[in-house]
Structures are given as structure tokens and as C-alpha cells.
Amino acid sequence: MAATRRLVNTVAVITINHPPVNALSSSVRHALVEEFGKASKDPTVEAIVLNGSNGKFSAGADIREFGTSAIKTVSLEDINGTIEASQKPVVAAIEGIALGGGLELALACHYRVADIQSRVGLPEVLIGILPAAGGTQRLPRLIGIPAALDVIVRGRHIPATEALNLGIVDEVVQGSAVDAAIQLAQKVIGLPLNKRRLSTLRISSNLNMEDFLDTTVEKTKKQFRGAQAPMACIEAVRASVLLPYHRGVEKERQLFLSLWATGQPQAQQYAFFSEREAAKWSHPSGARWYSEEPKLVRTAAVIGLGTMGRGIVISLSKANIPVIAIEQDAYQLEMGKKAVNSLLEREAEKLKQQGFSPGSKLASVHFTLAFGELQDVDLVIEAVYENMELKKEIFRKLSSVCKSNAFLCTNTSGLNIDEIASVTDRPNQVIGTHFFSPANIMKLLEVVRGQQTSLTTIATAMNLGKILGKVTVLVGNCPLFVGNRMLGPYLEQASYLLEEGCYPETVDRAMEEFGFAMGPFRMMDLAGLDVGWRSRTEKGLTGANVPQGTPARKRLGNRYSPLADLLCESGRFGQKTGKGWYQYEKPGGRTARPDPWVKDFLQKYRKTHQIKQQPSNQEQIVERCVYALANEGFRILEDGIASCPEDIDVIYNNGYGWPKYRGGPMYYASFVGLPKVFNTLEKYYKANADVPSMKPAFLLKKLAAVGGPPIKEWRLQVGKPVNKL
Numbered sequence: 239m240a241a242t243r244r245l246v247n248t249v250a251v252i253t254i255n256h257p258p259v260n261a262l263s264s265s266v267r268h269a270l271v272e273e274f275g276k277a278s279k280d281p282t283v284e285a286i287v288l289n290g291s292n293g294k295f296s297a298g299a300d301i302r303e304f305g306t307s308a309i310k311t312v313s314l315e316d317i318n319g320t321i322e323a324s325q326k327p328v329v330a331a332i333e334g335i336a337l338g339g340g341l342e343l344a345l346a347c348h349y350r351v352a353d354i355q356s357r358v359g360l361p362e363v364l365i366g367i368l369p370a371a372g373g374t375q376r377l378p379r380l381i382g383i384p385a386a387l388d389v390i391v392r393g394r395h396i397p398a399t400e401a402l403n404l405g406i407v408d409e410v411v412q413g414s415a416v417d418a419a420i421q422l423a424q425k426v427i428g429l430p431l432n433k434r435r436l437s438t439l440r441i442s443s444n445l446n447m448e449d450f451l452d453t454t455v456e457k458t459k460k461q462f463r464g465a466q467a468p469m470a471c472i473e474a475v476r477a478s479v480l481l482p483y484h485r486g487v488e489k490e491r492q493l494f495l496s497l498w499a500t501g502q503p504q505a506q507q508y509a510f511f512s513e514r515e516a517a518k519w520s521h522p523s524g525a526r527w528y529s530e531e532p533k534l535v536r537t538a539a540v541i542g543l544g545t546m547g548r549g550i551v552i553s554l555s556k557a558n559i560p561v562i563a564i565e566q567d568a569y570q571l572e573m574g575k576k577a578v579n580s581l582l583e584r585e586a587e588k589l590k591q592q593g594f595s596p597g598s599k600l601a602s603v604h605f606t607l608a609f610g611e612l613q614d615v616d617l618v619i620e621a622v623y624e625n626m627e628l629k630k631e632i633f634r635k636l637s638s639v640c641k642s643n644a645f646l647c648t649n650t651s652g653l654n655i656d657e658i659a660s661v662t663d664r665p666n667q668v669i670g671t672h673f674f675s676p677a678n679i680m681k682l683l684e685v686v687r688g689q690q691t692s693l694t695t696i697a698t699a700m701n702l703g704k705i706l707g708k709v710t711v712l713v714g715n716c717p718l719f720v721g722n723r724m725l726g727p728y729l730e731q732a733s734y735l736l737e738e739g740c741y742p743e744t745v746d747r748a749m750e751e752f753g754f755a756m757g758p759f760r761m762m763d764l765a766g767l768d769v770g771w772r773s774r775t776e777k778g779l780t781g782a783n784v785p786q787g788t789p790a791r792k793r794l795g796n797r798y799s800p801l802a803d804l805l806c807e808s809g810r811f812g813q814k815t816g817k818g819w820y821q822y823e824k825p826g827g828r829t830a831r832p833d834p835w836v837k838d839f840l841q842k843y844r845k846t847h848q849i850k851q852q853p854s855n856q857e858q859i860v861e862r863c864v865y866a867l868a869n870e871g872f873r874i875l876e877d878g879i880a881s882c883p884e885d886i887d888v889i890y891n892n893g894y895g896w897p898k899y900r901g902g903p904m905y906y907a908s909f910v911g912l913p914k915v916f917n918t919l920e921k922y923y924k925a926n927a928d929v930p931s932m933k934p935a936f937l938l939k940k941l942a943a944v945g946g947p948p949i950k951e952w953r954l955q956v957g958k959p960v961n962k963l
């Protein structure tokens with residue numbers, strides 16, 4: 239049964255029952271119509287409580303129904319209208335979540351009671367749509383325009399206590415929301431309901447609404463560059479100000495349909511389901527996520543309290559896992575401790591505001607210099623800087639100190655996991671956990687399996703990612719893994735574009751208008767140019783180890799751009815030195831301004847090397863950079879390093895500032911059309927045989943030859959997952 243009804247005294251309790259998240263599918267909507275119909279006719283019922291089974295009110299519309307005929311049967315907004323018009327008071331008992339259509343349903347009820355652990359919100363914008371069951375019309379009438387815009391445009395999940403302060407819910411309770419809702423329902427029997435019917439309320443405000451909305455449009459355009467849904471949300475809210483309720487709802491519906499036609503919702507919903515699929519990992523042996531039991535991580539340790547280590551410590555503490563944090567000397571330990579404690583204080587403050595005692599949610603952090611204290615921890619995450627010898631030294635120590643069943647993780651962003659594992663007494667319990675900076679904020683975690691990593695170790699690391707609230711993707715071991723490996727050809731193209739006549743700001747603008755959070759040059763400045771320089775020096779691509787007579791722009795017969803090396807040789811490491819591809823207000827500054835020095839430097843460089851200037855236009859810039867990125871993605875699939883294109887897209891959407899409304903680089907390639915991507919790369923490669931990264935990948939060629947099948951079907955052509963080192 240999609241919804242059930244029971245009677246408590248004179249209160250009918252209608253329960254939505256559609257596991258796992260009580261999505262409001264067509265069958266749920268039918269059942270709600272039926273149960274509300276019966277309850278309103280039943281003379282023994284004087285009030286109604288609506289809740290969801292398994293401690294979850296509802297996650298909203300069933301996203302899988304969008305684009306199918308099921309969404310057209312029994313509209314949710316009609317149900318909401320019926321509930322709101324009910325002569326018997328209806329109280330929503332919110333447990334767990336009331337999101338999207340779930341909250342819209344609750345807003346149609348006359349009262350809302352929430353348990354303190356619950357979250358409410360209208361997160362439709364995050365899947366490319368807008369609330370389209372009256373949410374954009376009822377919420378502003380309840381909490382006013384500015385607050386409603388904030389909730390709807392950002393799509394965030396709002397903790398119960400904040401929802402109470404905003405006026406979204408009427409009561410927050412520590413115990414059972416259903417019991418409290420039944421009590422409230424009994425209390426309000428016979429009271430007038432008119433003021434509780436949100437659609438009938440007028441929006442009152444002292445603000446000049448048109449000016450306020452116009453300013454919000456401008457701000458939102460900048461903030462969500464290229465994403466259509468946030469703009470549609472604002473227009474729908476504007477309708478709530480300008481139009482009567484029923485016409486506002488019509489506008490909401492129209493906006494929903496026009497958004498659908500842009501293709502962005504499909505891309506974002508693909509991204510949503512891909513994230514969930516990524517958790518369902520598979521292994522070359524055929525083992526899958528459901529066949530392996532993860533071990534419980536009760537205590538953890540983090541080695542190294544630099545930026546990454548600090549973020550990891552915070553993540554663990556927030557997940558209620560006590561942490562031992564280790565540094566190499568007293569000074570570094572003190573610095574790390576100060577930084578961690580100040581971050582923890584901020585987290586504690588947030589918890590207090592949400593009505594929680596920080597002690598019940600944040601686990602303790604113990605700071606020490608002594609490796610010996612690690613003997614009892616269940617899992618260690620090493621987060622020292624990228625140096626193989628240093629990492630090996632640490633893993634040797636861990637191997638001798640930690641209990642035999644402890645898991646040893648390395649936060650390397652590209653070093654060989656097998657080599658690190660080889661120095662330990664337990665290579666089967668060694669795994670890569672590649673966090674992204676800042677680790678307490680960034681959603682992505684790349685879990686890297688080595689040749690000998692056991693299935694239990696994989697299951698434990700994947701489960702830890704889930705506990706930390708990360709989007710966790712399992713990948714194979716190859717230099718730079720998935721995300722960073724794909725960056726190589728992308729950044730290479732960005733540099734070539736400069737050599738050929740573009741400037742950092744031209745390339746960045748093109749990529750940012752495409753939707754990237756940050757163009758390649760701003761990103762390099764942020765990450766620090768010295769990181770790549772050190773690695774190229776170690777590989778002998780630059781510096782004293784380059785063989786005599788090597789042409790400046792060639793390495794091993796292929797094209798090479800020494801631009802970034804030359805910048806580093808001038809002491810320009812990016813934001814940290816106040817100068818890189820851009821200039822900044824001071825070392826550590828964040829505001830990038832085009833630098834005349836760079837312009838002059840590029841012009842001289844082109845002259846010295848007699849490079850013909852052919853600056854590319856915006857479309858060409860995007861094509862070259864994005865196709866280069868996707869092409870490497872196809873190679874990664876061929877190699878079995880990522881087990882499906884969805885995993886690659888999840889990595890890019892969550893770790894590299896890729897615009898989610900374009901689905902991810904692999905989805906985008908499929909959207910553009912694989913034959914087109916193949917032909918463009920082939921044309922470029924034929925004219926530039928010294929740029930092997932642009933040679934179309936074999937898998938791309940194969941898929942393009944059959945017309946570019948839908949992304950779901952690529953799996954059939956993808957190689958088996960392997961370890962490629």
C-alpha cells in the first residue's frame with residue numbers, strides 16, 4: 239500500500255509508504271487522493287495527521303517519473319489544493335526529511351510539526367527544475383520573499399530549528415513528531431482554518447519588490463553562471479508577488495516545462511543518479527558493494543596537519559569518529575592544533591544554533607607527536623605532502639606501530655598506491671583516499687584500489703566516505719588516478735592556447751562562461767604553480783635534468799609548453815606569492831587581475847619562438863579544452879581505471895568545478911554527439927601529430943562509429959576494471 243490510514247481517537251493518521259524515501263510516485267499520489275477522500279467523508283474523523291513511514295516524511299516527487307507519462311497522472315498540486323481546502327485540520331508530522339514535493343505537501347497542510355533531527359527544503363533547483371507543486375507560491379506567502387528566495391534558489395536542506403525560526407514549521411519536538419502532531423491536531427479541532435491556508439494569504443513586505451527581485455536576478459546570474467533553474471525559481475517567486483495564487487501556479491508550471499526543454503534538468507538528474515550509482519562499486523574480481531561487509535571505524539588517525547590533514551580531521555570529528563592527529567615537530571603540531579580547534583569551534587557554534595549539544599556530534603581530537611599512540615586506531619589517513627620517499631617512510635612506521643587489522647590510507651593525489659603498499663606488512667589493507675581541498679567542505683572522495691587491496695579494505699574505505707558525507711568513487715591505480723589524469727590534456731591545451739595568441743583571462747572567461755567554477759589559469763594559481771613544477775622537474779621535463787640540446791617546446795618528440803615553468807622560474811607560484819598567471823592584491827590574495835607583466839611575457843615568448851598568432855574564439859577554446867578532457871576520460875574507461883562513464887562525471891561534477899547542468903565531461907560528449915567529438919579531435923590531431931593526447935581514444939572511435947549510443951550503453955564497450963601500473 240502506497241499510503242495507509244489508522245485512527246487515533248478522532249484523528250486519522252495517513253502514512254505515506256514508499257521506501258526508501260517515500261517519493262511521491264504516481265501510486266502514492268493515487269493513494270493519497272483515496273485516503274484523504276475517505277478521511278474527509280468519515281464522520282468519526284475530526285482531524286488528519288500526515289506522515290511518512292520509516293521516519294521519513296518524503297523526499298518529494300519521484301525523480302524517475304520525470305519525462306515519463308506517469309508524472310501526468312494525478313497532479314501533486316491538485317492534491318495539495320484538496321488538502322488545503324479540507325474542512326478538517328490537517329497536520330504534517332515531519333520526521334527525517336520533507337524535501338521538494340514533500341515540503342510542498344506539508345505546506346498545503348494547515349500545521350507542521352517537525353522532529354529536531356529533521357531537515358526540510360526545496361532542493362529542486364539542484365536537479366535542474368523548480369518546485370512545481372505550488373511551493374514557489376505558498377512558501378513566499380508563509381515566510382516572505384527574501385527568505386523564500388534564499389530557500390528556493392539555493393535549494394539547501396534546512397535543519398528543523400532553523401525552519402522553526404523561519405516560520406516554515408510551527409513546532410519542533412525532541413520526541414515523536416507524530417505523537418506531537420496528533421496532540422496538536424486534537425487541540426485545533428473546530429478552530430477556523432482560513433489563516434492556515436497559505437494560498438489565500440497576501441504577501442506583505444516593506445521592500446520595493448521589483449527592485450529587490452531585479453537585484454537578486456543579477457546576483458544569481460553571476461553566482462550560478464549558465465544554470466537556468468535558479469533564474470526560473472526567481473521568476474516563479476516574482477509571480478507570487480504579481481499574480482493571484484492560481485495564476486502564479488500556472489506560471490510555475492510553464493517555467494517547469496520551459497526548463498525541461500533546455501536539457502539542463504536531464505543532465506542534473508543524470509548527475510543525481512550517477513552519484514548514487516557510484517556508491518555501488520564493482521571490482522575486477524566481480525565483487526560488488528553488496529557482497530562485502532565494511533569494518534567499523536571507531537577511531538582514526540591523521541598524519542600531517544597541513545591544509546589537507548586539517549580538513550580530514552574535521553571531517554572525521556564531524557562524523558563522530560575520535561581522531562589522533564600527528565605532526566612531525568612541536569611547531570607544526572601547535573600550528574595544526576590551533577587551526578583545527580578554530581575550525582571545530584565554528585562547527586560547534588553551528589551545532590548550537592541548530593539546537594544540538596556539540597559534544598554529542600563532534601568527536602574529540604587528540605594532538606600528538608608520538609606514533610606509538612597509534613597502536614589501537616582502526617584506520618590511519620596519511621596526509622603529508624606528495625613525496626614518495628616520505629610516504630614510504632611513514633607507511634613503514636605505521637606498519638610496525640599499528641595493530642595488524644588497522645587500515646592504512648594515503649591521501650596522495652596521484653602517486654602509486656602499490657609502491658606505497660609494498661613497504662608495509664599488509665599491502666592488502668592499504669588504499670588511496672584522495673580527498674579534495676578543503677577536505678571538510680569538498681564533497682568528493684576518490685578511493686583508489688591497489689593491486690593487492692582487499693575487498694574488505696575497499697568496502698571499509700567506501701563506507702567511511704559515506705559516513706563522512708562524501709560522494710565517494712572507487713577508481714583504479716594509475717598515475718594521477720582519474721580526475722587529475724584528465725586535467726593533464728586539458729591544461730596542456732590551455733597552455734597551447736596562450737602560446738597561440740590567447741591570454742589567461744580570455745581562456746578563463748571562455749571556460750567560466752561554459753560553466754566551470756574557475757577557468758584553468760585561475761585554478762592553477764589557486765592550487766599553486768610550484769606543485770606541477772616540482773613534479774615536472776622530478777620527471778626531467780624541466781630543470782637541470784633536461785638533456786642538452788632539447789628544443790624549448792619539445793619533449794621526447796612531442797609538443798611541450800614551458801610557459802608554466804618559466805613563470806615558476808620567475809618566482810610566480812600563483813596566489814600564495816601574489817603573482818602567477820594573474821596578479822593579486824598581496825601574497826595569499828584572492829582577487830585575480832590580469833597582469834601586464836604576463837601579457838608582455840607572452841608577447842615576447844611568442845616572438846622568441848616565432849609562433850604564428852592565431853587566437854582562438856570562445857567556441858574553439860571550449861572545444862579544445864573540453865574535448866581534450868573527455869578524450870582522456872575515454873582512455874581511462876578503455877584502461878578500466880574508472881568502471882563507467884558515470885563515475886568520471888561524478889568526479890568532475892564534485893571535485894573539479896564542472897557545471898552540473900552539463901552532466902559531466904562524458905555526458906557532455908554524449909550530448910554534443912560522439913561523432914562530432916571524434917571528428918573534431920581527429921582533425922586537430924591530423925594537423926598536430928605532436929600532440930598525442932588529442933589522438934581520439936580507441937573507445938571514442940568505436941562508439942562514434944556506431945553513431946554514439948546513449949551513455950548507459952557504453953558500459954558494454956568499456957574494458958574490465960584493472961590496475962594499470
Ligand SMILES: CCCCCCC[C@H](O)CC(=O)SCCNC(=O)CCNC(=O)[C@H](O)C(C)(C)COP(=O)([O-])OP(=O)([O-])OC[C@H]1O[C@@H](n2cnc3c(N)ncnc32)[C@H](O)[C@@H]1OP(=O)([O-])[O-]
Nearest residue numbers: 259261297298299300301302337338339361369370371514
Ligand atoms: C509540471 C510537472 C509537475 C511536476 C511536479 C513537481 C513536484 C516537485 O516540486 C518536484 C520534486 O519534488 S523533485 C524532488 C525533490 N527532492 C529532492 O531533490 C531530494 C532528492 N534526494 C535526496 O536529496 C536524498 O536522496 C535524500 C536526502 C532524500 C536521502 O539521502 P540518503 O539517505 O543519502 O539516500 P540516497 O542514497 O540519496 O537515496 C536513497 C535512494 O532513494 C532514491 N531517491 C532519493 N530521492 C528520490 C526521489 N525524489 N525520487 C526518486 N528516488 C529518489 C535514490 O536514488 C536512492 O535510490 P537507490 O536505488 O537506493 O540508489
